[in-house]
Amino acid sequence: MDITDYQRQEDIWDAEAARAYDTPGSGMFAPEVLGPTVDRLSGLAGGGRALELAIGTGRVAIPLAERGVPVTGIELSQAMVDRLREKVDDAALPVVLGDMASARAPGAFTLVYLVYNTISNLVTQAQQVACFRNAGRHLVPGGRFVVELEVPGLRVLPPGREAVVWHHEPGYLGLDTYDVVAQRLVSHHIRFGEGRQARIARGPHRYVWPAEMDLMAQLAGLELESRHADWQATEFTADSASHVSVYRLPGG
Known part of the structure; x- marks a missing residue:
């Protein structure tokens, strides 16, 4: 995207x-x-x-x-x-x-x-x-x-992969998706609720x-x-x- x-x-x-x-x-x-x-x-x-x-x-x-x-x-x-x-x-x-x-x-x-x-x-x-x-x-x-x-943080991005998890704890997952050609990333903040419920917030950046x-x-x-x-x-x-x-x- x-x-x-x-x-x-x-x-x-x-x-x-x-x-x-x-x-x-x-x-x-x-x-x-x-x-x-x-x-x-x-x-x-x-x-x-x-x-x-x-x-x-x-x-x-x-x-x-x-x-x-x-x-x-x-x-x-x-x-x-x-x-x-x-x-x-x-x-x-x-x-x-x-x-x-x-x-x-x-x-x-x-x-x-x-x-x-x-x-x-x-x-x-x-x-x-x-x-x-x-x-x-x-x-x-x-x-x-x-x-x-x-x-x-590209040193932690495996070759051929476009995403890396940078933080996780009970109820929360943070990951970044990279576009290394455009030098851009999107930070995804996923917060889990009851059952299958989750809320996602995204923030675009240029590193x-x-x-x-x-x-x-x-x-x-x-x-x-x-x-x-x-x-x-x-x-x-x-x-x-x-x-x-x-x-x-x-x-x-």
């Missing part, structure tokens, strides 16, 4: 998804996951303003703002923004409703960031390049664009290699400053499953 047969991102992140997104104290909201993220971003902001692309329900932005960093967001999904507004008002954390590849937020920023694999939600290379350029337009000279992204991201950055006038395997600045190696890459706009 072609990736275009699946829903648009603004349809995927509907009210039901927004209600289920927050998992306080666990998953991506676990202190050991969220704490180092906020610590690193706070330092990179350098006392200036921060812009989060795809701010969602404020998982990172709210604790970052509580550290004293002025944060603005861009978000495509009105439902996610509505969920954010249940926690904090527009005066404390303004959000521009729009596509992270093109929407503009007022002012300039010392830090723009895009976390938790979200750049892969842009399912064409052109959209991803546009996102880098949009980030660069928002930065002051010397400002930084930070991207957190998984390394494509990106670190070297390809570096070229996107160059097209946007940005330079790679650092790359680590995680937010704790662990060394990035050939075996790293993800990376946190920091790009800098020259000058300043």
